[in-house]
Amino acid sequence: MSVRTNRPRRRLLTSMAAVFAAGAFVVGCTSNEPEEEEAPAAETGGGDDAGAGSGNDEPGETVVIGFSGPEADHGWLAAVNDSAIAEAESYEDVELRTAEGTNDANLQISQIETFINEGVDAIVLLPTDGAQLTEVAIRAMEAGIPVVNVDREFSSPFAARATILGDNHGMGISAGTYACQLIEDNDIQDPVIAEIAGIDALPLTQDRSAGFAEALEACGQTVDNRVAAEFTVESGEEQAANLLQAAPQIDIIWNHDDDQGVGVKQAFDNAGRDEFFFIGGAGSSNAMQWIQDGEMEATILYPPTQAADGIRLARLIAQNKGMSDLVQVEVPRRIVLNAPVVNADNVEDYLHLGFDS
Template sequence: MRTGLKLVSVMALMLFVCGCRTDPDSNSAGTAKPPAQGDQANWTIGMSQCNLGEPWRVQMNADIKAAADSIDEVEVVFKDAQNDTLKQRSHIEEFVNAGVDLIIISPKEAQPLTEPVAKAMATGIPVIVLDRSVLGDQFTCFIGADNKKIGKAAGEWIKAELKGKGKVIELRGLSTSTPGQDRHDGFVAGIAGSDIEVVFEADMKWLEPEARKEMDSALARFDNIDLVYAHNDPGAHGAYLAAKAAGRQKDMIFVGIDALPQEGIAYVKQGLLGVTFQYPTGGQEAIDTAMQILNGATVEKQIVLGSRSFTPDNVDQGGAAVK
């Protein structure tokens, strides 16, 4: 028993030490900002995120926090549903019971969350729906990007880059998910009418190690590959690592989507990707819209976010807007 206790205490000590060494700022996206000082009019916004396991959603929370931090009278309470629909449903109920002034939700799925959102609306709390929508019209405003448009922009960029001819590998996110389907459909529309041939396509489940595996297989099978189109930047990076291990990374161009600062943009800066297309989080726009609503203005029901493309030539200038 004594040895067991010793082990546990050593473990606890280690955890403590490790905990102290981490950057305190790195996990602040998950915690709420302390209320503003004094008795000034305070707006409380409840934010329910469907899954903080995804870096892009961590970024969304960070963007919301950054935008909210610049406004004194706003406080945002963040909740993470950990990819569980029912947990997210109770978030909405908790926010209603707590009497927040506005709810921002990035829902996991439409159908089961439509009713809780409608109930919150019925109590007079405005709701901003981010990224994924809910059904019907019982919400104040939807803010999201268009994956089809981004996929199409990628397809058109590829068509121009390859001068309308070449062999392309497509590493799909997940062919059963809506973003995966849209990024695929958009891409197909973008390359339509050219001689570009998709010789190999596989699901990499949005994961870098899976992308690397599939790319290994593609490399073994095809001696000539002109370009790799991956549905997200980690996928493009995994493909790059596979090609690099085979000594063939110079023979092909890598295209990714999402353009997070620490992923896609970093890869473009390092010269690994030929281009990455931003899938905007809408964090800043959500807070801007929230302030308009709270100040009594009417806002558009649907706000479609624009995208930007980043290539090695324009990444330092902040990329170019996608038309």
């Protein structure tokens, strides 16, 4: 049996998370970090004349960019790596040197040291562990090689020229705000809300859960049942089955991760449970297909394009360009991407961002 969205819905703006942007915080920020202005990622950058309409996509001086990311053992990570490579290939003035994906921090450190020794023009780095890669990133910066930090933040502001992040706290805010809207639209009395988190020890999971709880609190609700999985299909199925056994009636379930959501959905089908609104997280192709088929209410996007955006920023920085949609003449130091709600109203706009689980 499939989970179905059989209650009426009201169209919701996908940019609801923007309401909370002013208060959102970013994973991994350190208290001694200087405050930086956040700016939206531009579709195209800006040229030497920092005005809209400048020709940043026009070929410029060829730059060599080193890219290092974790092992693609998760659908989202594979999409991150693939999007970075594809973005680099779209520019004739970018030579990309890609290190083999690894979950070994020491190996990744040696990869960055190789980039430093080769004298690349910029480095785009999604670290296995931000703290462990901080020192080598600082060495790259001291060698005059700008580093673009992606997704997992370094522990020093001196380790990166620019940082581009997804918004984990914002994901929770979006999911909770959407849940509140569903409760209001469907006049659900005393709703039972469940949460299937990822790995609880990770700051990203803690931030997603914190945002979800904060948004629910705004409409007088709390999480009634919660389990934590491990971002895998197997753990998703196991923990979702445990959740269903513990809660005979549920109105809304938010699952943090669409990769583990494959197992979560299987557990729903195995139990024959379809009485709830099912909200996912990250934006996999599976989730978007389920939304189109009426088997899932929504998913909260965690952009898999972060490293691709990192490639664009590295190119601009290495070519001494700015961003065309900003008056500021230089690339910002920090960019936090939005975490929009993707539902039946707008799923076609986001299909191209879906990744295979």
